[in-house]
Amino acid sequence: MKRTSPIHIDWKPDRKNSKPVYQQIIQFVCDKVASGEWPIGTRLPSQRKMAELFGINRSTVTTAIDELASYGIIVGCHGAGTQIASNTWSLLLSPAPDWSRFISSGFFQENNNTIQAINRLEFVPNIMRLGTGELDPRLFPSDMWQNILQKVSRQVTSLGYLEPLGLLELRKAISAYMEKLGIIAPPSCILITSGALQALQLISVCLLQSGSTVFTEAPTYLKSLQVFQSAGMKLSGVPMDKEGMQYWKLASALKADRLQGSSILYTIPTNQNPTGITMPDSRRKDLMNFCVENRLPIIEDGAYHELCYDGQPPIPLKAIDKTGTVIYLGSASKTLAPGLRIGWIIAPEPIVQRLGDVKMQMDYGASSISQWIFAEFLESGLYSKYLSDLKCELRRRRDHALAVLDKYYQELAEWNIPIGGFYIWLTFKDNVQMERLFEKAAKAGILLNPGDMYDFERNNSLRLSYAYTSCEEFENGIVKLAQIIKEIM
Amino acid sequence: MKRTSPIHIDWKPDRKNSKPVYQQIIQFVCDKVASGEWPIGTRLPSQRKMAELFGINRSTVTTAIDELASYGIIVGCHGAGTQIASNTWSLLLSPAPDWSRFISSGFFQENNNTIQAINRLEFVPNIMRLGTGELDPRLFPSDMWQNILQKVSRQVTSLGYLEPLGLLELRKAISAYMEKLGIIAPPSCILITSGALQALQLISVCLLQSGSTVFTEAPTYLKSLQVFQSAGMKLSGVPMDKEGMQYWKLASALKADRLQGSSILYTIPTNQNPTGITMPDSRRKDLMNFCVENRLPIIEDGAYHELCYDGQPPIPLKAIDKTGTVIYLGSASKTLAPGLRIGWIIAPEPIVQRLGDVKMQMDYGASSISQWIFAEFLESGLYSKYLSDLKCELRRRRDHALAVLDKYYQELAEWNIPIGGFYIWLTFKDNVQMERLFEKAAKAGILLNPGDMYDFERNNSLRLSYAYTSCEEFENGIVKLAQIIKEIM
Numbered sequence: 001m002k003r004t005s006p007i008h009i010d011w012k013p014d015r016k017n018s019k020p021v022y023q024q025i026i027q028f029v030c031d032k033v034a035s036g037e038w039p040i041g042t043r044l045p046s047q048r049k050m051a052e053l054f055g056i057n058r059s060t061v062t063t064a065i066d067e068l069a070s071y072g073i074i075v076g077c078h079g080a081g082t083q084i085a086s087n088t089w090s091l092l093l094s095p096a097p098d099w100s101r102f103i104s105s106g107f108f109q110e111n112n113n114t115i116q117a118i119n120r121l122e123f124v125p126n127i128m129r130l131g132t133g134e135l136d137p138r139l140f141p142s143d144m145w146q147n148i149l150q151k152v153s154r155q156v157t158s159l160g161y162l163e164p165l166g167l168l169e170l171r172k173a174i175s176a177y178m179e180k181l182g183i184i185a186p187p188s189c190i191l192i193t194s195g196a197l198q199a200l201q202l203i204s205v206c207l208l209q210s211g212s213t214v215f216t217e218a219p220t221y222l223k224s225l226q227v228f229q230s231a232g233m234k235l236s237g238v239p240m241d242k243e244g245m246q247y248w249k250l251a252s253a254l255k256a257d258r259l260q261g262s263s264i265l266y267t268i269p270t271n272q273n274p275t276g277i278t279m280p281d282s283r284r285k286d287l288m289n290f291c292v293e294n295r296l297p298i299i300e301d302g303a304y305h306e307l308c309y310d311g312q313p314p315i316p317l318k319a320i321d322k323t324g325t326v327i328y329l330g331s332a333s334k335t336l337a338p339g340l341r342i343g344w345i346i347a348p349e350p351i352v353q354r355l356g357d358v359k360m361q362m363d364y365g366a367s368s369i370s371q372w373i374f375a376e377f378l379e380s381g382l383y384s385k386y387l388s389d390l391k392c393e394l395r396r397r398r399d400h401a402l403a404v405l406d407k408y409y410q411e412l413a414e415w416n417i418p419i420g421g422f423y424i425w426l427t428f429k430d431n432v433q434m435e436r437l438f439e440k441a442a443k444a445g446i447l448l449n450p451g452d453m454y455d456f457e458r459n460n461s462l463r464l465s466y467a468y469t470s471c472e473e474f475e476n477g478i479v480k481l482a483q484i485i486k487e488i489m
Numbered sequence: 490m491k492r493t494s495p496i497h498i499d500w501k502p503d504r505k506n507s508k509p510v511y512q513q514i515i516q517f518v519c520d521k522v523a524s525g526e527w528p529i530g531t532r533l534p535s536q537r538k539m540a541e542l543f544g545i546n547r548s549t550v551t552t553a554i555d556e557l558a559s560y561g562i563i564v565g566c567h568g569a570g571t572q573i574a575s576n577t578w579s580l581l582l583s584p585a586p587d588w589s590r591f592i593s594s595g596f597f598q599e600n601n602n603t604i605q606a607i608n609r610l611e612f613v614p615n616i617m618r619l620g621t622g623e624l625d626p627r628l629f630p631s632d633m634w635q636n637i638l639q640k641v642s643r644q645v646t647s648l649g650y651l652e653p654l655g656l657l658e659l660r661k662a663i664s665a666y667m668e669k670l671g672i673i674a675p676p677s678c679i680l681i682t683s684g685a686l687q688a689l690q691l692i693s694v695c696l697l698q699s700g701s702t703v704f705t706e707a708p709t710y711l712k713s714l715q716v717f718q719s720a721g722m723k724l725s726g727v728p729m730d731k732e733g734m735q736y737w738k739l740a741s742a743l744k745a746d747r748l749q750g751s752s753i754l755y756t757i758p759t760n761q762n763p764t765g766i767t768m769p770d771s772r773r774k775d776l777m778n779f780c781v782e783n784r785l786p787i788i789e790d791g792a793y794h795e796l797c798y799d800g801q802p803p804i805p806l807k808a809i810d811k812t813g814t815v816i817y818l819g820s821a822s823k824t825l826a827p828g829l830r831i832g833w834i835i836a837p838e839p840i841v842q843r844l845g846d847v848k849m850q851m852d853y854g855a856s857s858i859s860q861w862i863f864a865e866f867l868e869s870g871l872y873s874k875y876l877s878d879l880k881c882e883l884r885r886r887r888d889h890a891l892a893v894l895d896k897y898y899q900e901l902a903e904w905n906i907p908i909g910g911f912y913i914w915l916t917f918k919d920n921v922q923m924e925r926l927f928e929k930a931a932k933a934g935i936l937l938n939p940g941d942m943y944d945f946e947r948n949n950s951l952r953l954s955y956a957y958t959s960c961e962e963f964e965n966g967i968v969k970l971a972q973i974i975k976e977i978m
Contacts (some may be wrong), residue, residue, distance in 0.1 A: 036813030040835045137647030149642035153635045158626030159828030198852040324525030339648030339857025348528045363687040368828025433741035
C-alpha cells in the first residue's frame with residue numbers, strides 16, 4: 001500500500017493571542033478533526049516541518065503533539081509520521097471511514113515532491129519564476145479580451161452541453177487556422193479538449209494498452225507528468241542532438257517492443273520543452289519515413305509551434321502525413337492563456353470519434369464559454385495580430401536573456417540558442433547539488449525548474465524560461481542565482 | 490479484442506451533380522482514405538445503413554462498394570462489416586499504423602449504442618427532447634449573463650493557471666453559499682472540477698480500487714455513465730421505495746464485500762435522477778448512522794438539491810456528517826448552465842488535496858473564465874435571485890406536465906410526483922418494446938430517454954423531463970408519443 005502524503009497546512013498560530021501557542025495548536029487540530037476535515041488516517045507533517053510552518057520552536061510543537069497524543073487524537077506510527085487516530089473523543093462509538101486506505105488506492109500516481117512543491121510555490125506572492133512554462137500575465141491582450149468578451153456576451157444566449165467533438169464554430173475556425181500552418185483537417189478530424197494535457201490523458205486511456213511504450217525525446221516535458229505512467233505505460237527516452245530526436249536510435253528497441261504491444265512516438269519537434277531545440281525540415285521528413293515504415297504512430301505536440309520568431313517556421317509533421325500516422329496536438333495555453341483550458345487534437349476520424357466518446361464520459365466537454373471566446377479570437381483575426389506582437393516581445397526577451405547569460409554564466413554553464421518558444425536549457429559545467437540549489441533559491445524567493453524533472457537520469461541542468469519575467473526581473477533573478485550557486489559550490 | 494464501432498458519416502451525395510451518385514460515393518471514400526482521415530481498419534456502416542444515410546437505393550451503394558472492393562480499398566470481413574484495407578493504391582509500399590488495433594485497446598469502455606445515439610440526436614435541429622437532463626436554453630438568464638460577463642471582462646486581466654484546488658475567490662463564494670444549505674466547509678475542503686462528472690471521474694481513479702463496489706440507487710443516473718465501470722468497479726443497485734434508497738437491504742452484500750476491498754455508497758438523495766424521488770430527513774439520518782456504523786463512505790450527489798420547489802428542502806447528508814464520511818458533489822450544470830463546466834467536491838482535506846493533485850495531472854484545472862463567471866454569479870447574489878425565478882418556472886412546468894399525463898396517460902402508465910428537479914419516472918402498465926418505441930419516436934422527431942439506460946435490469950419505464958420543453962411543446966410531444974405507443978402495442 002502506497003504511503004499517503006502529509007496534509008498541507010496553511011494556518012499559523014497568532015502570537016498576539018493571550019492563549020499560549022501550544023494550546024492554539026491543540027485547538028486548531030481538534031477543530032479540524034471535530035469538523036471531519038481531517039479524518040482518521042490523516043498524516044501530519046513532521047514536528048520539524050510544523051515548527052517551520054508555524055514559525056515557532058520545535059519544543060512548543062512537541063508539547064502540543066504530546067498532549068494531543070495523550071487524548072488519543074493522534075498516534076505516532078513508525079515510518080509513517082504522526083496520524084489522526086480518533087475523530088471524536090470517543091473513538092469507538094462513532095468510527096469514520098479510514099480515508100487513508102482509500103487515498104492510497106486508485107491507479108493515479110502522485111506527482112513527485114518537486115512538482116508538488118512547484119505547484120504550490122507558484123502561488124506564493126512575488127516569487128520569481130525563472131523556469132515557468134507560462135506566459136507573463138502582463139502580456140495578456142486585455143483590450144482585445146474586453147472587446148471579444150463583450151462580443152461573446154451578446155452572441156451567446158445560452159450555454160448548453162456541446163457536441164461530443166466540441167463547438168462546431170471553433171472546429172471550423174481551427175480548421176481554417178491550421179491550414180495556414182500547412183495542415184489540412186476538416187472539422188470532423190478535430191476534437192476540442194480541456195488543454196493539451198487532457199489530450200494526452202485521453203490518448204493514454206483510450207488508445208494505448210497498459211505495458212505499451214511511449215518513445216520520446218530525452219529530456220522531455222512528458223517526464224514531468226504522470227499521464228502515461230499512471231495508465232501503466234512506460235516512457236522510453238531517445239537521445240537528442242542539436243536537430244532534435246535521434247530517431248534512428250530507437251530502431252532496435254522498437255523491434256523488441258513490437259512483440260509486446262502497441263508502441264507510439266511522442267515528440268515536440270518545434271521549440272521543444274524543456275530544451276528549446278527545433279527539428280529541421282530534413283530530419284522531420286526522415287523521421288516521418290521511419291515511422292511510416294515501422295508503423296509507429298506519432299503524437300506531435302505543437303504547443304510551441306506557433307511561437308517561432310527566427311526565420312520561417314518548420315513544417316509540422318502532420319502537414320507531411322499522407323497515411324494518418326500523426327496525431328497533432330494544439331493548444332491555446334502557451335500562446336494566449338492557459339486559463340482558457342483549450343486544446344485540440346487533429347487525427348484520423350475514427351480516432352477523433354473514439355476520443356470524443358470517451359471525453360463525453362470524462363467531463364462532457366470543455367467549457368463552452370472558453371470555446372466561444374477562442375473561436376472569436378481566431379475568426380476575428382485578432383489572434384494572428386496578437387501572436388505577431390507576442391513573438392516580437394518574446395524575441396526581445398530571448399535576446400536579452402542570452403546577453404545576460406553571456407555576461408554572468410560564461411564560466412558556470414553552457415546553453416543553447418532557441419529559435420522560438422520559452423526555454424533555454426542551461427547545463428552547469430561543474431556538478432551542482434540540485435536539491436540544495438532548488439531549496440536555497442526558493443528561500444531567496446526564486447522558483448527553479450530543475451532539469452531532472454524532465455529527464456530519464458540525473459542531470460546537471462535547469463530549464464530557464466524568459467516568458468514569465470520581464471527583462472529586468474530575469475536579469476535580477478539570474479544574478480542572484482549565480483551568487484547562490486557560488487555559495488553552494 | 491473489442492470490435493470498433495463503424496465510422497459516423499455526415500456526408501450526402503449531391504443529386505444535382507452531373508456525376509452519377511455511385512461515383513460520388515467512390516470519390517468520397519477515396520478522398521477520406523487518401524487524406525489519412527480514414528486509416529486502415531476504419532469500419533464503414535452497413536450497406537443498409539449507408540443507403541439510409543445517403544437517402545438512396547441500396548443497389549447504388551452496392552455498386553459503389555463493389556467497385557471500391559475491386560480496387561482493394563475496402564474489404565468485407567465476416568462479422569465485422571466492411572473495412573478500409575488500403576490507404577493508398579499501392580498497399581504494400583506505404584503502410585499506415587493499424588489504428589483499429591489502438592482504438593480497441595485502452596481501458597475506457599465505449600458508451601452504449603442508445604447513449605451514443607442520444608448524444609448525436611440531441612444535435613439534430615428541432616428534435617423534441619422529452620427526457621433530456623438539461624435546462625431549457627430559453628431559461629438562461631441572458632441579462633444577468635451580459636451584466637456579469639462585462640464585469641468579469643474588466644476584472645480579469647489575465648488567465649493563468651490556477652491553484653490546484655481552483656480559484657480561491659470561487660471556493661470562498663461556494664463556501665458561503667453552501668453554508669446557507671447547512672454545509673460548513675472552508676475553502677480548503679473544496680475542489681473545483683469541470684462539472685460533477687469529472688468529480689466522479691477523479692474519485693474513481695484516485696480513491697477506489699479496481700474490483701471495489703459502488704452501491705447506488707436502482708435505477709440510477711450512474712448506470713448511464715461508464716465512469717466507475719471503466720475503472721474496473723462494479724455497480725450494485727439498491728432497491729428504492731417512495732422515500733428513496735432502502736439502504737438496509739445492502740447490509741448483507743456489504744458484509745460479503747468488505748472482504749474484497751473498499752466499497753462506497755453513491756446517492757442522489759434529492760430529486761433523484763432518473764426517478765425524481767427525494768429522501769425525507771428521517772431516512773437521511775438513519776442512512777447516515779448506518780454508513781457510519783459500517784464505515785461506508787458516501788458520495789452525495791447534490792446536483793438537483795437546489796431545485797426543490799415544494800416546501801422546505803431536506804437537509805443534505807453532508808450537513809449532518811460529523812465524521813468526514815460524506816463527499817458532497819455540487820454542480821452549476823443543472824441549475825444554471827452545463828456549458829460552464831463547473832462543479833465542486835466538498836470532502837475532508839486529505840481527500841481534496843489528493844484529488845486536486847490528480848486533477849492537475851488530468852487537465853490542469855477547470856476553465857478560469859468559467860470559474861470567474863460563476864464566482865461573480867454567486868457573490869453578486871444574482872445566482873440566488875435567478876434560482877428563485879427558475880424554481881417558479883419549473884414548478885409551473887411540473888404542474889402542467891402532471892396535468893397532461895393525467896389527461897392522456899391514465900390508462901397507459903403510472904408515475905410519481907416529484908417535489909423538485911427535472912424528472913417524472915413513467916412506468917407503462919403493459920409491456921412496451923422500448924427499442925421500437927425509441928426508434929419510432931426518433932423518426933417522428935421525438936427523442937426519448939428509455940428507463941433501461943439507468944437500470945440494472947430491463948424495465949418498462951421512461952425518464953420524462955419537463956425542464957427542456959415549454960408546456961406547449963411537452964403536451965404536443967406527449968400526445969404524439971401516446972399515438973406511437975398505441976400503434977406499436
